[in-house]
Amino acid sequence: MNPKDLPFFYKFSDRKPLIHDRVFCVPRFYGEHQAFTLPSLSEEIFRNDHPIHIEFCSGNGEWIAKCAEEKPNINWIAVERKFTRVRKIWSKMKNHGLDNLFVVCGNAEDFCHHYLKEGAVEGIYINFPDPWPKLRHAKHRLLQEPFISMMARICKPNAHCIIVTDDPPYAKISIESMQANPSFEPAFPLPYFVNKPDEYGSSYFNRLWDEMGRTIHYIKYLKKEV
């Protein structure tokens, strides 16, 4: 399958939530999410009760497709808002027969808020989120309230939440925001990050920043028991 074999879902004016060939399209600037019920992830989408791990900001899906291949006893959800990148994740899923991968084309915040139940996931990964370094763009950063509260809601107790970034200011802000949320505790002692372990896997942006010699910050938090 070629990425271009996944057709556009609809014109913007006709947008609505829909599932096509294991891609769930979550429309943006849409006020009627409550009218659509996402089929049960365990019973209808994955058809097993394996734990669900989710990657927000999946890009071309390189990291998550490899995880899905190597860890078949985990159900993986890739969330990416750019359709051109979703197509690439979809083609990897089709070409490698990844039945344990489901793709969401939409904003992380919309999918999380409208379609994920409390305690639904056991692992969250955010690899190289856009850092939006300029102060006037700070509102676009994903790792801040209310998204952190949304993550707390969808995590089971003891679920992990991993954030990987090459950007030191973004690492600092993300750590401060996670520290401020009472539902999470850091997995590592101060400064609350380590260098990314080799076995974690890689991605397009990971290679880009490695080649430039940047330090990759690996931040891990755990959802508290109570």
Ligand SMILES: C[S@@+](CC[C@H](N)C(=O)[O-])C[C@H]1O[C@@H](n2cnc3c(N)ncnc32)[C@H](O)[C@@H]1O
């Ligand atoms: C720097 S790229 C990293 C991609 C991939 N994780 C990697 O490591 O190669 C950030 C990605 O996050 C996506 N993105 C940014 N904000 C998002 C959001 N709120 N919801 C879903 N995807 C988002 C962008 O479209 C882009 O593909």
